[in-house]
Amino acid sequence: GDSVTQMEGPVTLSEEAFLTINCTYTATGYPSLFWYVQYPGEGLQLLLKATKADDKGSNKGFEATYRKETTSFHLEKGSVQVSDSAVYFCALRFSGNTPLVFGKGTRLSVIA
């Protein structure tokens, strides 16, 4: 079945460091891809999305590019801040009413 694999955390970085969180997927066809973020004590919020190959999603300094050839959607940020500390989830979904399929999440801690 369809699945999403994320790098395991936790990831601890110093402020202003470069961030990469790897995400690969297994799916038949071409799903839409998402990154969600969960801040402590809150629900999930959509961070960015890409709906077709080579699309780049971006938001709040984060970017991810839909790579069909490597079935990947890695999340990057050039300079992280303490306020970016959260759990990040990669997810995929096909069209119609199909639910999101989530990865297991990666916890990021940014220290000053």
Next chain:
Amino acid sequence: NAGVTQTPKFQVLKTGQSMTLQCAQDMNHNSMYWYRQDPGMGLRLIYYSASEGTTDKGEVPNGYNVSRLNKREFSLRLESAAPSQTSVYFCASRGDRAGAYEQYFGPGTRLTVT
């Protein structure tokens, strides 16, 4: 707009007790979902409802029942709670118009079963 609301925020149950988790959305969305979140497991889908009057099982439906009471409300019931159901439960909803990709999540219900 309140978005997706969930009640209660916290609950402690004894093994064998029953309870219903409530979820409501005010965005006129057709699709609604219940997930559970456990450490190291990410979010796993329990049940979902593509429209009022329909429900479908997700990845981990055993021990749960759901009711899509109307378009706004989607409740999750534990008939006989077990310690394995200790988790954080999230409700979500999504619209159906073209390009409506985002699922909106509620703040969660933290449930402990002793």
